[in-house]
Amino acid sequence: MGRKSATCSFMVVKILWNLLDLLYDVSYFIYKSADTLKWDALLIYIVYAVGKRSGMKMFRKFLADHFPYLADENEDWRKWATKQIELLGGAKWQPTRLYGRTKRSRKRAAKNSTTSSTLSQPVTARGSQQRRKTMDELTVVIDAGHGGKDTGAISCTKKLEKDFNLSVALKVAERFKSIPEVKVILTRSTDVFIKLTDRSKIANEAKADAFISIHANSFFKSSQGTQTYYTNVISKDFATMFHPYVLKATCFKDGKVNKKSLSVTRKTKMPAILLEPGFLSNPKEEAVLMTEEFQDTFAEAIVQGSCAFFGVTYNVSTANPGLTPITTVIGTEKLPDPGYIKEGISWVPARSVLTILGALWTFQDKQVVLSGTPLDTLLIDNTAYIKARDLVPAGVGVFYEPSLENAKAVLLYPPKQEGAI
Ligand SMILES: [Zn+2]
Incomplete structure (x- = not known):
């Protein structure tokens, strides 16, 4: 009897202690991130903090069972929450993937998973070799900007941006045919009008691994340079590694990697970039952009950059x-x-x-x-x-x-x- 009550009070103390500890953790989390606190992130943190006490395996199972939407790691706030959790010593919990995978490869990845060790590694540190092992089919969506009634920019010699974009997109798709690891989806392969929201929808529904939108810029006659745009945090690394490939192909002034809220790069749930290789309003750049040879080189750069990103050998x-x-x-x-x-x-x-x-x-x-x-x-x-x-x-x-x-x-x-x- 005496022993039982001792065990009982010990349990009560333990639970109380755990609760106190949890309360401390959560308060500390709120205190640390007071300026930028997001309620979604706090909820995640609480789940995390509770999960930490019940063992990581159980926690992961809990997440998978009750928060299936957490399988989607593409929103800014979740990246942010992960970062907060990381800052608070929760580095063991990392998003399981950098970008979307096809169902088939996800299944395979689950089969060969080395869960905890893979999870504890920062995603960016993963070698391309490892990425290849877990993904048997990668999908890239190539989006030729504008089309149909939407001409896009009109160049200084009255050529249309939509034609340039489509020409490059088709060249990219053609080149990818020699790379069996990568499947290409074109948002358009003819001169048709497609709504911006449909473009991101195509990519999201295909669970694409990367999204590349092709455009050409237009502003002043004197405007010049090659720019790469992204919107969501998950696209930053993609844009940064991709830009040099484009820049080398165009040989124009470096217009740098820029963050901007653009529909197609904002609404897509995978790393997404929008390329503006040069200015159609600039006579010098326009003359180059409109040559077949430039478009071939530019398309080649897009393929090379994508392969480098995917860790696929392209030779x-x-x-x-x-x-x-x-x-x-x-x-x-x-x-x-x-x-x-x-x-x-x-x-x-x-x-x-x-x-x-x-x-x-x-x-x-x-x-x-x-x-x-x-x-x-x-x-x-x-x-x-x-x-x-x-x-x-x-x-x-x-x-x-x-x-x-x-x-x-x-x-x-x-x-x-x-x-x-
Ligand atoms: Zn455009």
Whole structure:
């Protein structure tokens, strides 16, 4: 009898202590985040705090059973709540995924799950290898802006933005055909009008893993530069890693990564970006944007950036046997697009190399013309490559690391005199 009452009072003390502890935790949470407190986040924290006391496994089960909407980790407030929880030492609880997965891969991921160890790792620190293992099909939605009655911007020579956007989107989709890991959904593949809300709906319903909207900018005649936009917090890393790919393809002024509330990037529940490669109101940029060659290079950059984001290997050489990729370095700057060695000759991407060198060049009859001289041009997936050695007469220093026979990189040094090329 005496022993039983002792156990009983011990239990009461324990429960009281737990309640007190919980109250302290919750008050501390409110106190710490008083300025920016969101009630949703507080609720999550309370669930978390209770869950912490009953063991993480039970907590996760509870979350899954009673808060199925928590499977959707894309709203800003939940990111914020996670961050708060993390700040308070709740780092063990992390969103299970960075972006949406297909049902099939989610099932598979659940099967191979190493739950707690995967969960305790920050998502961003996960290697691409691991990402590949758990996702057998990735979906990217490519959204060609405007269409139909909505022309988008009208360029300085009266060309329509909607046509530019569609042309690029179709080129992107074409390139993705050689990448079996990635499924592409186009919001439109013809000149039709689609409401903004339907665009995000298409992506959300497909549970896409990434959303990329293609546009071209227009403002003043003097406006210039390449910009990447995002809205939701979960898209920030995507935008930041993606922007350099686009910038290298356009070779325009860096208009940076910008946060802006845009319907398609706000309403989509996966990492979503909107690309504005250049200005149609700027005669110089417009002339470049409207060339087939630019659109090919831009499309290529979108594919490369997406593959890098997904951790999917993308190698032009797999579709073109006999090519060995080689890193192209100009001065100290490494280009994101590789060059290739074919039959002992190194080829470098014409657009990025010549633009960085500030060369006067054009593209005529599938040939690069440098200062009036046509150069041997190799077209790989519609991107033009020129021989590195053809740059030597223009005063460019060409070196190989370690040597041409087993070169890993081709190093280009601009001519010493200004304007030599
Ligand atoms: Zn637009």
